[in-house]
Amino acid sequence: MLSERRLEVLRAIVQDYVGTEEPVGSKALTERHGLGVSPATVRNDMAALEDEGYIHQPHTSAGRIPTDKGYRLFVDKLAGVKPLTSAERRAIQNFLDGAVDLDDVVGRTVRLLAQLTRQVAVVQYPSLTRSSVRHVELLALAPARIMLVLITDTGRVEQRLIDCPAPMSDTLLADVRARLNARVVGRRFADVPPLVADLPDGFEYDDRPSVSILLATLLETLVEETEERIMLGGAANLTRFNHDFPLTIRPVMEALEEQMVLLKLLGEANDSGMTVRIGHENFHEGLNSTSVVAVGYGSGDEAVAKLGVVGPTRMDYPGTMGAVRAVARYVGQILAES
Amino acid sequence: MLSERRLEVLRAIVQDYVGTEEPVGSKALTERHGLGVSPATVRNDMAALEDEGYIHQPHTSAGRIPTDKGYRLFVDKLAGVKPLTSAERRAIQNFLDGAVDLDDVVGRTVRLLAQLTRQVAVVQYPSLTRSSVRHVELLALAPARIMLVLITDTGRVEQRLIDCPAPMSDTLLADVRARLNARVVGRRFADVPPLVADLPDGFEYDDRPSVSILLATLLETLVEETEERIMLGGAANLTRFNHDFPLTIRPVMEALEEQMVLLKLLGEANDSGMTVRIGHENFHEGLNSTSVVAVGYGSGDEAVAKLGVVGPTRMDYPGTMGAVRAVARYVGQILAES
DNA sequence: TGCTGGCACTCGTATCGGATGAGTGCCAGG
DNA sequence: CCTGGCACTCATCCGATACGAGTGCCAGCA
Secondary structure (H helix, E strand, O other), rough: OOOHHHHHHHHHHHHHHHHHHHOOOOHHHHHHHOOOOOHHHHHHHHHHHHHHHHEEOOOOOOEEOHHHHHHHHHHHHHHOOOOOOOHHHHHHHHHOOOOOHHHHHHHHHHHHHHHHHOEEEEEEEOHHHHHHEEEEEEEEEEEEEEEEEEOOOOEEEEEEEEEOOOOOOOHHHHHHHHHHHHHHOEEEEEHHHHHHOOHHHOOOOOHHHHHHHHHHHHHHHHOOOHHEEEEEEEEHHHHHHHOOOOEEEEEEEEHHHHHHHHHHHOOOOOOOOEEEEEEEHHHHHOOEEEEEEEEEEOOOOHHHHHHHHEOOOOHHHHHHHHHHHHHHHHHHHHHHHH | OOOHHHHHHHHHHHHHHHHHOEEOOOHHHHHHHOOOOOOHHHHHHHHHHHHHHOEEEEOOOOEEEEEEHHHHHHHHHOOOOOOOOOHHHHHHHHHOOOOOOOHHHHHHHHHHHHHHHOOOOEEEEHHHHHHHEEEEEEEEEEEOOOEEEEOOOOOEEEEEEOOOOOOOOOOHHHHHHHHHHHHHHOOEEHHHHHHHHOHHHHHHHHHHHHHHHHHHHHHHHHHHHHOOOEEOOHHEEEEEOOOOOOOOOOHHHHHHHOOOHHHHHHHHHOOOOOOOEEEOOOOHHHOOEEEEEEEEOOOOOOOOEEEEEEEEOOOOOHHHHHHHHHHHHHHHHHHHHH
C-alpha cells in the first residue's frame, strides 16, 4: 500500500505533467509543491511508484511521467470533479438556449464542449429506442409513395420513404395513422414492436400488404446499429498535441471518423455515472494514448444518450469531468423543455 | 507567350511534383519525361517559367515547384478531367444506392468522395431556397404547441417547434394545413413568402395571431444564413500531408470547422461548371496552401447545392476533378429518384 | 537563333563529436 | 526514515565538415 506522501507525489507528478507536458523531475517537484521533504526523498518515492507501475521514465536521465495506471489512480482516488465557474455556467446556458431544433441543440453542444475542454467533443443523438413516441406521421407524396415521419419526445425526427405495393387512399392513410398513433404515442420505442404486430389484421385484406410494409419500415428505423447518430466537433484541437504526438494523431483521427468506433466508445460508458477510460483501457488501438470522458444525459432521470470528449491521456481530468458533467446537465434541461 | 515546349515542361513539373512531393530538377525531368532535349535546355525553360511566375525554387540549390499561378495555368490549359474507371463508377453507384434517406445520401457521399480523392470532402445539403415544396405538415404536440415539418422535393426535412399564443383546434390546424399546402406545394421555396403573405386574412380574427406566428416560423427557416447545412468528412486525410505541412494543418482544420467558411468556400464556386480555387485564390488565410474543387449538383438541370473537396494545392487535379464531377452526377441521379 | 555539354558555385541536409545539464540511483550519515 | 553528496547516464544542443543535388552561365556547334 502506498503511503500518504507517495500518493501526494503521484498527484503532484500528474498535475505538473498535465500542466507542462514535460517529464517532471524530483527537484522541480519539491520546489513547486510544498512537499516538505528533500528531492532525494522524493526520488525514493518515485522509484517506489515506478516499481508499482504508476509512473515511468522515458529515458534514464529524464523525469517521470504517469502511466495509464497512474492516471487511473489519480482519477479514482486523488482527484475530484472541478465545478465550473459561474461565468462558465452562464456561458453554457446562453449558448444552448438559442437552439431552434434538435440538430441545433446537438450542434451547439458539441461546439460548446469542444471549446470548454479544448478537446474533441462527441455527442450522441438521443437514441430512438430509449425515447418515447410523440407522433408518427404518414404523408402521401404520391398515391403509392408514403413518407413516414417519426417524432420523439426528445425532439428527434426521422423520416423514411416507402414504396407501397398498392396505392393508399387518403382515408386509408388517415385510418392507419390514427390507429398507429393510438397504440404507440407516449410509449417507448423499445416497446413498440409488440404493440403493432397485429395492426394489419384490422384492415381490409387488400390493404394489409401496404400496412405491413409501412410497419416493417417503422421497425427498421429502430434497429440499433443504424438508428444511432453522432456528432463530432473540435477535431482541430487534436493539433494542439501533435508536437509530441506526431505519430498518433493520424490513427486517432481515423478512429474518430468511424461512427461505429465512436458509438462503442460512448457505449462502453456506464449508464449512470461518469465514465473515464484511460489510454489502453480503450479497446481501439488508435486510441491507446487518448482518454475518453463520457456521461449519459437525458431529459429525466434516465439517460437517453451519451456525450463526452476524447483527449490525450495527459489531460486535465478534474476540469474535463466538470465540463462534461455540467454540459450534460444543461442539455438534459434543454431537452426536457422542448 | 510561352512556347509549346515550355508549357510541356510546366506540365511535367506539376505532374512530377504532385507525384513525388519533392522539388523537381532539370535532370530528373528529362529522364522521366521524353522531352527530347537536354537538361541545360530545360534549365533555360525553367528560368523563363520562373521569370513569368509559374514556378519557383524554395532555395538556390533546389528544384522547382509550381506556384499557384503555375497550377492555375496547368488546370486551365494543360490538364483535362480524368474520367473514372468503370470499376470506380460501379463502386460509386453501389455505395450510394443503399441510402435510406437524405442524411444517409449526404453521409455516404461525403465518405465516398473522401475515399476516392483521399482528401477532405465537403457536401452541402440541398438548399431549401433552391428546392421545391413537397409538403408542409403541422402537428399538434399540445393544444398550443405545433410542430412544423417542411419536406422538399430533394428529400430534405426540417422541423421547428412553435408556441402559439392560443390553442389551435384540430379543425383549424387541418384548415391551415390544407390552405397552406394548396398554395405552396410544388412551388420553389424562394417563391413562398409572397404566396403566403395574405394567408392569415382568410381566417377568423381570433386565429390570425397563431397563423401568423406559424407563417413567420416557416419563413424563418428559409433565411439563407441558417438554413444551409453542410457535412464534412475525411479530415483524417489531412494528416497525409503534415510531414511537410506541420504548420499549416492546424489553421486548415480550424477553417474547416467553421460552417460559414465552408459555405463561402462552396458558395464561391460557379453555379454551373466545376470550380477550382487554388491557394491564395481562396479568401481564407488558413486555406492559402489548399485548393478547393467544387461543383453544383441537382436532380435536374439546375444545381440545388454544391459539393467538393479541399486538398493541398499540390493535388492531382485531373483525378480529383473527375471524381468530384462523377460523384456529383450520381448524387443528382439519386436525388431525382427519391 | 536555339540547343548542348561543361564547369564552377550555392546551399540544404546529413553526419559526427564534444560540451552541457537535467535528472537519476546509490550510499553513508544523521 | 530522511538527507546531502556524488558519480553516472543520456538526450539535446551546437559547430564543423562532407556531400550532393541542382543551378546559372558560357562557349561552341547546328
